[in-house]
Amino acid sequence: MLMVYASMAIGQLFRHKVAMSIVMYGVLYAILQIISFVISINSANGFVEKQAAMGDDSFFSITIANMYGNIFSKSMILYIGVSIVCYIITALITHKKLNLE
Helix, strand or coil, X not given: CXXXXXXXXXXXXXXXXXXXXXXXXXXXXXXXXHHHHHHHHHHHHHHHHHHHHHCCCCHHHHHHHHHHHHHHHHHHHXXXXXXXXXXXXXXXXXXXXXXXX
């Protein structure tokens, strides 16, 4: 929800407020998905390489759950950070540059 408010706040800085709000939401969403994808791939690759080096035969029993737990914790940190950034953007633009024409 904060991303929607942030995109509306950024979009109102342009001439076509509604169109730019929709575009800004798409841009913010695309950036977030790319960052999330990179985190997931890096976490999974690092975990698989570590397990392959150990030569563990029980790879698909416990280690998959650990891998997803690792990805989940990094994703939660990412989304908390994005929420804080979106809140700050919304608060700053609303207080300093609000234009209701």
